[in-house]
Amino acid sequence: xxxxxxxxxxxxxxxxxxxxxxxxxxxxxxxxxxxxxxxxxxxxxxxxxxxxxxxxxxxxxxxxxxxxxxxxxxxxxxxxxxxxxxxxxxxxxxxxxxxxxxxxxxxxxxxxxxxxxxxxxxxxxxxxxxxxxxxxxxxxxxxxxxxxxxxxxxxxxxxxxxxxxxxxxxxxxxxxxxxxxxxxxxxxxxxxxxxxxxxxxxxxxxxxxxxxxxxxxxxxxxxxxxxxxxxxxxxxxxxxxxxxxxxxxxxxxxxxxxxxxxxxxxxxxxxxxx
Ligand code: C2E
Ligand code: CA
Ligand code: CA
Ligand code: CA
Numbered sequence: 001x002x003x004x005x006x007x008x009x010x011x012x013x014x015x016x017x018x019x020x021x022x023x024x025x026x027x028x029x030x031x032x033x034x035x036x037x038x039x040x041x042x043x044x045x046x047x048x049x050x051x052x053x054x055x056x057x058x059x060x061x062x063x064x065x066x067x068x069x070x071x072x073x074x075x076x077x078x079x080x081x082x083x084x085x086x087x088x089x090x091x092x093x094x095x096x097x098x099x100x101x102x103x104x105x106x107x108x109x110x111x112x113x114x115x116x117x118x119x120x121x122x123x124x125x126x127x128x129x130x131x132x133x134x135x136x137x138x139x140x141x142x143x144x145x146x147x148x149x150x151x152x153x154x155x156x157x158x159x160x161x162x163x164x165x166x167x168x169x170x171x172x173x174x175x176x177x178x179x180x181x182x183x184x185x186x187x188x189x190x191x192x193x194x195x196x197x198x199x200x201x202x203x204x205x206x207x208x209x210x211x212x213x214x215x216x217x218x219x220x221x222x223x224x225x226x227x228x229x230x231x232x233x234x235x236x237x238x239x240x241x242x243x244x245x246x247x248x249x250x251x252x253x254x255x256x257x258x259x260x261x262x263x264x265x266x267x268x269x270x271x272x273x274x
Contacts, residue, residue, distance in 0.1 A: 056109030199232020
């Protein structure tokens with residue numbers, strides 16, 4: 001080590017630069033990824049706990065970048081939200097998901113994640129209606145999954161859009177339920193059709209207190225007439241607890257991992273409603 005002080009300084013300053021550059025490179029790659037058709041959707045099945053039937057599937061975005069390999073959504077969705085790319089990207093996902101669901105057995109639902117940025121953008125409701133019309137999927141088969149960040153925006157635009165979508169028969173699901181600051185407050189103010197208990201609670205179901213919270217959420221859903229889904233169900237023991245407490249739906253690796261559209265279609269043919 002010739003001059004550690006100088007090396008540290010040199011590391012720090014250009015290091016910051018490198019981070020900014022890496023971030024910028026990611027933005028540029030993302031920008032071109034859509035026209036280059038590098039995005040794809042996987043589908044993860046949703047099961048009715050009582051009947052064991054697969055009643056729907058959630059679309060989960062994947063980015064297969066030739067340079068980066070497969071990039072997980074937690075890495076690129078936040079960047080896409082900041083740059084605004086999430087709007088065309090989300091619209092693509094909605095169309096692609098509905099197109100896939102068009103060949104599923106009647107009544108099987110398709111769930112699509114929607115970012116707050118998308119919901120706030122003008123013309124969102126129109127793009128949803130158009131995706132349904134184009135695919136022929138009935139509105140009652142579509143579920144839009146939103147997180148509390150969507151509801152933190154109390155602007156009239158978001159409320160109006162949510163109401164408009166519900167009036168069409170589209171279901172609104174509150175994702176990652178229990179992780180935010182005021183999950184209960186949102187339930188009181190916003191009409192939602194479903195809550196998805198965050199997988200951190202399910203993972204920790206062996207804990208006495210966590211189990212009590214989960215039981216309470218399930219009871220709350222029953223009182224309010226809201227469907228309760230448990231996410232991240234990985235073991236039979238977890239499923240047994242959920243079943244014992246009257247949880248309606250489950251999703252997780254135990255039931256099925258996110259899979260290609262063709263695989264999910266095969267699964268649906270064997271395990272769906274009819
Ligand atoms: P999410 O909506 O909460 O989706 C569930 C995530 O949990 C998925 O991660 C899924 O692969 C994973 N998962 C499912 N079952 C299990 C399980 O049993 N155990 C564990 N440990 N994990 C499980 P994924 O696909 O990486 O997606 C991460 C997040 O990215 C999603 O969380 C969602 O918030 C976001 N996302 C994915 N696709 C889209 C999209 O098309 N649009 C938007 N706006 N966000 C998306
Ligand atoms: Ca989700
Ligand atoms: Ca979730
Ligand atoms: Ca999440």
